[in-house]
Amino acid sequence: xxxxxxxxxxxxxxxxLDTSVILKWLQEQYGCEVVTFTADIGQGEELExxxxxxxxxxxxxxxxxDLREEFVSDFVFPMFRANTIYEGxxxxxxxxxxxxxxxxxxxxxxxxxxxxxxxxATGKGNDQVRFELTxxxxxxxxxxxxxxxxxxxLSREKLMAYAESRGIAVEMKRDGTKSPYSMDANxxxxxxxxxxxxxxxxxxxxxxxxxxxxxxxxxxxxxxxEISFEQGDPVAIDGKRLSPAELLAELNRIGGANGIGRxxxxxxxxxxxxxxxxxxxxxxxxxxxxxxxxxSLTLDREAAHLKDELMPRxxxxxxxxxxxxxxxxxxxxxxxETQKVVNxxxxxxxxxxxxxxxxxxxxxxxxxxxxxxxxxxxAGAYDQGDATGFIRxxxxxxxxxxxxxx
Numbered sequence: 001x002x003x004x005x006x007x008x009x010x011x012x013x014x015x016x017l018d019t020s021v022i023l024k025w026l027q028e029q030y031g032c033e034v035v036t037f038t039a040d041i042g043q044g045e046e047l048e049x050x051x052x053x054x055x056x057x058x059x060x061x062x063x064x065x066d067l068r069e070e071f072v073s074d075f076v077f078p079m080f081r082a083n084t085i086y087e088g089x090x091x092x093x094x095x096x097x098x099x100x101x102x103x104x105x106x107x108x109x110x111x112x113x114x115x116x117x118x119x120x121a122t123g124k125g126n127d128q129v130r131f132e133l134t135x136x137x138x139x140x141x142x143x144x145x146x147x148x149x150x151x152x153x154l155s156r157e158k159l160m161a162y163a164e165s166r167g168i169a170v171e172m173k174r175d176g177t178k179s180p181y182s183m184d185a186n187x188x189x190x191x192x193x194x195x196x197x198x199x200x201x202x203x204x205x206x207x208x209x210x211x212x213x214x215x216x217x218x219x220x221x222x223x224x225x226e227i228s229f230e231q232g233d234p235v236a237i238d239g240k241r242l243s244p245a246e247l248l249a250e251l252n253r254i255g256g257a258n259g260i261g262r263x264x265x266x267x268x269x270x271x272x273x274x275x276x277x278x279x280x281x282x283x284x285x286x287x288x289x290x291x292x293x294x295x296s297l298t299l300d301r302e303a304a305h306l307k308d309e310l311m312p313r314x315x316x317x318x319x320x321x322x323x324x325x326x327x328x329x330x331x332x333x334x335x336x337e338t339q340k341v342v343n344x345x346x347x348x349x350x351x352x353x354x355x356x357x358x359x360x361x362x363x364x365x366x367x368x369x370x371x372x373x374x375x376x377x378x379a380g381a382y383d384q385g386d387a388t389g390f391i392r393x394x395x396x397x398x399x400x401x402x403x404x405x406x
Contacts, residue, residue, distance in 0.1 A: 006032040008114040009145060010105050012131070013038050015050030017170045018120045021159050022147050023057050024166050026118060030145070035061040035112050039101050041071045042187030042245065053169065063108055067100060068187055072244035075100050076188055079318060080287055081232040081342075082307065082335045083295075086315040089265045091284045093189025098127055099323035102134035109142065116143035123149045126270050130321030137324040181208065187248050189261075189281040200266055200276045211252060211280040215259035215353030222351035223258055224358070227290045229346070232339030234287060248283045255282025258350040270320045286355050290346040293357040298341045298365040307338060341365040 009026055013019045013036035026034050036054040038047050047064050054062045075096050086092055105117045117135060121127035128146055135142050153159050163170050180195040190211055196202045206214060228236040234247055242250060255261050261282035269275050295304060310331055317328045344362030348355055371381040 004031060006030045006116045006143060006145070008033045008035060008112065009116040009118050010035045010037055010109045010112065010114045011118045012101055012105055012120065013050060013054065015053045017159055017163065020053060020168050020170055021153065021162050022118065022120055023054070023059070024168060025147055025151060026145065034059055035063070035108060035114055037063040037065070037105060037108050039104060040064065040066045040068060041097055041100065042068045042249065043185040061112055065104060067104065068245040069243060071097065071100055072187055072248050076248065077233045077244060078332055080291055081339050082311050082314045083288060083292055084311060084315045084318060085288065086319045087265070087267055089263055090267055090279065091189065091281045091288065092315065092318050093186060093279060093281055093284065094184050094191055095126070095130065095319045096188065097186045098130035098321065099134045102131045103138060106135055106138045106142065109139070116145055118145040118147065121146065121148065124271065124273070126319070126321070129270055133321040134324055187245060187252070188284050189279050192278040193275065197276050197278060204264060204278050208278065209262065209280060212256040212261055212282055213259050218257070218259035218352045222349040223254060224347065224349050225254060226345050226347045229291070229294045230343055232291070232342040234290070251283030251286050255286050255350065256280070259353040260350055260355060261285040262353070286348065286350070289355040289357060290348060293346045293360045294344050294362065295342055297360050297368055298344060298362050299338060300367070303338050307335060310335070
């Protein structure tokens, strides 16, 4: 797009190196007014410095929004109702945050009269797809600027040189120490990519992890907790009701202290390449185990099995950026229908990186019938002789095939 084609753009802005450079680049390249938007989704960083940096760059409209509760209640919890996990390991912490950020970008564009949005996702990653599919779904006419697909600042050295030449102050430290990794954090997880992780054979250093102790350094005594569920969503820990964001933050704290939630995976990106990443998802790891436990007690067998069949497709939709699509909404409606009976409590032991279910109960929706399942005398609740005809009917086609072979 030529200079003058854009009058006002809303930039997803963190105040870090990339987006600080993008802010100045947009002003120079497009000659447009820039609105900045910084989302608080629980990344655990002080966000006010982003306001100061934006003001120093001449930005007049600055949005810093606390989206933590909306993130957990409207995005994380619906995803966990489906027991969603991508390629058997990834709990989708980055993936599920992107549609919320993009949704808010579109809302701010409408509020400020902007005709475009911009993001700092690279042309190699999944986030560009997630941001832009969401944006087009919510505003088909929106213009999107993706600087990494336009400029020639394709290395950290070039970005630093650009920042220095324009007098852009860039804070290179996080939590007091410089990290060589590309990191993304929110209330669900923190991710690490790049640097020595680009070799899939290299073990991550012990100093990389931020949220969890190493399992071997976790306490020698297990931590026992109880999680209460209502219609598929967790609502309390040890009987104490918490808001969605508070509950997930507390599970992160408890899980991290017990060495829970670390994963090291090679995943298949939507753009076609394989990527190695490391993730810490303590609270999410606990929730996935607990949710499956309460479902095992309350869900009908065929409903549970059908959910498991749908889950990989649902996970791919989230991973690839199709949150605001008819198919995801259709699947969500089906999944949410099953969750009406998912009510009760789950007791877990957390020990040196492990999450163990040690109890589950539902006063209103349990399908576990002791009188039928017992190994003791069942007083006629179940006629074991019925199994003879059941087995013979199911074996009929096998017997016919066996005779034909002979």
